[in-house]
Amino acid sequence: MIIASLTISAILVFFIVPLTILFFIYLTNILLLIYQRNNEVKADPLSDVWDSVRKTIASFWDIYARIWHGYELHGVENLPEGPAILVYYHGAIPIDYLYFLSRLFLWKKRLCLSVADNFVFRLPGLKLLLGVTGVIPGTREECLVALKNGYLVSISPGGVREALFSDESYQLMWGNRKGFARVALDAKVPIIPMYTQNVREGYRMFKERRFFRRLYESTRLPFTPPYGGLPVKFRTYIGKPIPYDPDVTTEELVEKVSSLSPCNIELCKFIFYFQTKTAVQALISKHQTIPGSIWKALLERFDKRRK
Numbered sequence: 001m002i003i004a005s006l007t008i009s010a011i012l013v014f015f016i017v018p019l020t021i022l023f024f025i026y027l028t029n030i031l032l033l034i035y036q037r038n039n040e041v042k043a044d045p046l047s048d049v050w051d052s053v054r055k056t057i058a059s060f061w062d063i064y065a066r067i068w069h070g071y072e073l074h075g076v077e078n079l080p081e082g083p084a085i086l087v088y089y090h091g092a093i094p095i096d097y098l099y100f101l102s103r104l105f106l107w108k109k110r111l112c113l114s115v116a117d118n119f120v121f122r123l124p125g126l127k128l129l130l131g132v133t134g135v136i137p138g139t140r141e142e143c144l145v146a147l148k149n150g151y152l153v154s155i156s157p158g159g160v161r162e163a164l165f166s167d168e169s170y171q172l173m174w175g176n177r178k179g180f181a182r183v184a185l186d187a188k189v190p191i192i193p194m195y196t197q198n199v200r201e202g203y204r205m206f207k208e209r210r211f212f213r214r215l216y217e218s219t220r221l222p223f224t225p226p227y228g229g230l231p232v233k234f235r236t237y238i239g240k241p242i243p244y245d246p247d248v249t250t251e252e253l254v255e256k257v258s259s260l261s262p263c264n265i266e267l268c269k270f271i272f273y274f275q276t277k278t279a280v281q282a283l284i285s286k287h288q289t290i291p292g293s294i295w296k297a298l299l300e301r302f303d304k305r306r307k
Contacts, residue, residue, distance in 0.1 A: 017229020018093060018203065024064075028057055029129040036128065045131030046111070054111070054132060058102035065099040068231050069202065070301050073103045075238030078192060079110075083147040084241065085184050085191045086112065087276050089172065089284065090156035090163045091199035092226040097154070100194070100236050101133070113146045115155040119221055140183055147187040154194075155180050157277075164224050165213060168200050168292035170284050172277060181272035190241035191272060193279035197235040197287045201297035203228040232297035237283050242275050 035041070035053055043049035065071035088097065097114070104110055113134040120126075120135065136142045138155065146153050156162065157174040166173050184191050203226045212224040289296055 015225065015227055018226050020229075021093065021095060024060075025129070026125060028060075029126050032128045032132060045128065046134060050132050051109070054105060057133070058105040061098055061102040062106055065102065065234070069096075069099070069234040070231075071096075071099045071103070072235045073100060073107075073238075074235060076104070076107065078238045078240055079104075079108075079152065080190060080241060083150050083187065083189045084152055085143075085147070085180055085187075085189060086152060086154040086194050086238075087180060087191055087280060088154060088156050088194040089170065089196070089199070089280060090158045090160075090166075091196065092163055092203040092205050092228070094156070094163070095203070096196035096199045096234050096236060097156075099234065100196075110152065112152040112154050115143065115153065117160050117220075119160070138179070140179065140186075143180075143183045144187055147183070147189055153183075160220075160222050161216070164205055164216060164222055166200070167205070167207075168290075170200060170288055170290055170292065172281060172284075174273075174277060178269050178273040181269045181276065184272055185268055190243045191276050191279075192241050193239035193276060193283055195237055195239075195280060195283035195287065197237070198232045198292065198297040198300070199234065201228075201232045201292045201294045202230060202234065230294060230298060231301055232294065233300035235287065237287055239279050239283050242272070242279060 032053065041049060062071075091097075101112055101114070104112055111134050113136050115138040116130075116135045118137065121130065121137065134151075136146065136153075143153050143155075157177040157180060158166065158172060159177075161175070162173040180191070205224050205226055215221075215223050284290070
């Protein structure tokens with residue numbers, strides 16, 4: 001009985017915060033459904049009719065962010081007034097990204113549409129919440145329409161793979177995912193890098209991943225459970241925009257790689273991809289202790305002298 005009690009206690013300590021976050025997410029969707037039914041709201045989930053509800057949701061998560069992670073957001077001035085693509089590093093749980101969305105809406109009353117993995121849309125009971133918070137599929141057409149309508153669109157090229165299999169070394173796992181660069185070229189919008197300090201110290205995945213990696217690659221479903229939830233310091237940094245200017249960037253890149261052929265759309269796409277990955281990595285190098293340390297991240301959370 002003692003061993004069983006200790007085991008259950010250890011499991012609760014490891015998983016209670018991630019499970020609490022999941023509970024709050026589903027509770028939010030239930031409250032949205034009640035609001036929709038009581039007020040007979042039939043408007044498009046992205047319309048201004050839902051702004052009061054969005055503000056309530058954002059306020060809740062912003063309070064949670066302040067209390068639990070002492071959350072800070074830096075570089076909002078780097079966001080343009082018009083459309084752009086935000087590209088960010090994906091933690092084990094993207095709770096930092098949820099904090100960013102909440103504070104952006106509270107500060108600027110601006111909705112950033114979020115590209116999500118296909119499995120998210122298969123989760124039961126979240127359809128209305130996904131619609132109201134602006135979660136969209138990652139198709140080229142969906143992203144172009146959103147940018148044409150003036151929205152910010154965010155994407156993590158590493159996606160679920162980066163969430164599951166990156167670690168405290170903060171390795172970017174983007175593979176060959178250059179689609180966001182092609183969309184930026186087609187829409188003629190800048191790309192903006194973004195990164196949250198200590199996101200891997202807040203929530204982590206288990207080290208033994210070979211089996212789960214094979215399972216993910218065959219099913220594209222995230223079976224690996226995250227753990228953690230310690231109140232480490234979170235700071236999100238928004239970098240300088242990478243402008244749509246393929247002629248200049250081509251010349252800069254050709255100086256480094258003399259064998260490149262004249263610029264075409266595929267080369268421009270590679271340039272945007274290359275620059276964006278470099279920019280996100282630069283934010284990580286500048287703001288993150290590598291390898292990440294939970295102890296240091298906890299000290300930063302309660303160090304009043306550090307701004």
